[in-house]
Amino acid sequence: MRCARLLVKLFLDIGCGNGMLTVELARAVGSDGYVIGIDPSADMTAAARERCSDYANVEFRAGAANSLPIEDESADKAVSVQVFEYIEDVDGALADTLRCVKPGGRLVISDLHFGSLIWFSDEPDRMQKMLTSWNQHFVSGSVPERLPALIKARGDRVEDVLSFTMTDHQLKPDGLAIMMMHLMKQYTVANDHVDPAVAQSWFDEQLSLARTGRFFFSMTQFVVVVRKKG
Numbered sequence: 266m267r268c269a270r271l272l273v274k275l276f277l278d279i280g281c282g283n284g285m286l287t288v289e290l291a292r293a294v295g296s297d298g299y300v301i302g303i304d305p306s307a308d309m310t311a312a313a314r315e316r317c318s319d320y321a322n323v324e325f326r327a328g329a330a331n332s333l334p335i336e337d338e339s340a341d342k343a344v345s346v347q348v349f350e351y352i353e354d355v356d357g358a359l360a361d362t363l364r365c366v367k368p369g370g371r372l373v374i375s376d377l378h379f380g381s382l383i384w385f386s387d388e389p390d391r392m393q394k395m396l397t398s399w400n401q402h403f404v405s406g407s408v409p410e411r412l413p414a415l416i417k418a419r420g421d422r423v424e425d426v427l428s429f430t431m432t433d434h435q436l437k438p439d440g441l442a443i444m445m446m447h448l449m450k451q452y453t454v455a456n457d458h459v460d461p462a463v464a465q466s467w468f469d470e471q472l473s474l475a476r477t478g479r480f481f482f483s484m485t486q487f488v489v490v491v492r493k494k495g
Contacts, residue, residue: 273322274341278302279330279362280348284313290344291320301335303328331358335365342366344373349412350403356415363421363493371424372491379406381430381485384442386470395467398458399449409487416491424490432483436475442482446471 276294278287281302290300302317302325304310310325317323328334330348343366352358359374366372379400386392400406413423431441450468453459459467474480 274298275339276300277333277335277340277343277365279333279343279345280304281313281325282306282309284310284316284325286344286346287313287323287325288317288320291317291323294322296322298322300324301326301340303330303333303335305329329358331361333361333365337364338367340365340367340370342371342373344375346375347377349374349408350376350405353404355405355408355411359412359415360419363419363491366493368493369495370493372493373488374408374412374491375486375488376408376412377406377484377486378409379403379484380410381483383481383483385474385479385481386467387474388467388470391463391467391470394459395449395453395464398453398456399445401456401458402452409489412489416489420494422492422494424492425488427488427490428485429488430483430485434481436471436480436482440482441484442471442480 274294274297276290276298278290278300281287281304284302287300287302294300300323302313302323305327307327310327313325326334330345330352331354343362345362349355349358362372384392413426416423433440433442436443446468450464453464454461471480
């Protein structure tokens, strides 16, 4: 397997989760590429293996962004989506990730900036309680604004910083807002941060706002493109 991979380009999906991005990478690179998905969760990688079972150019390994089971300077490109916001030592994770990338190779890191969140409510105090609880589920909601400086301090190059603002004035059944609503309600109650009745009232209010045309949600995701020094 190792000898075969020497003939193709190696791509890393760091924090691959259930493989939704991994399978897209496998389709994109085809027979010219080989994809390794890395995640610390056995349940997630099991789901990822099932999702990518039709692709011979994919494998999965257990590991975290700051301790990757990858050889030095072996990957042509690497990507990490909404992973760094859950890492305490962002600089350490960046160093280990770039350790795996070849000189001149590219790394793409994408995270939400939770400071960009705008979410309308007629009960702003209750909304703030929900958000204060939710903010505890990640380590940092401001990774995008800190990342470029960390990259430059290493001597690597920031090729680009792209922003994608997701704005909804309707509550879409497959949108980010409804997904966050379900996750936030579950998280706040499970961790005893908010009374279940309060969390349900918050959830129901958002549904009501959507029915009456008053719903508004907006948040920005940033993509930082890194070129490793040659």
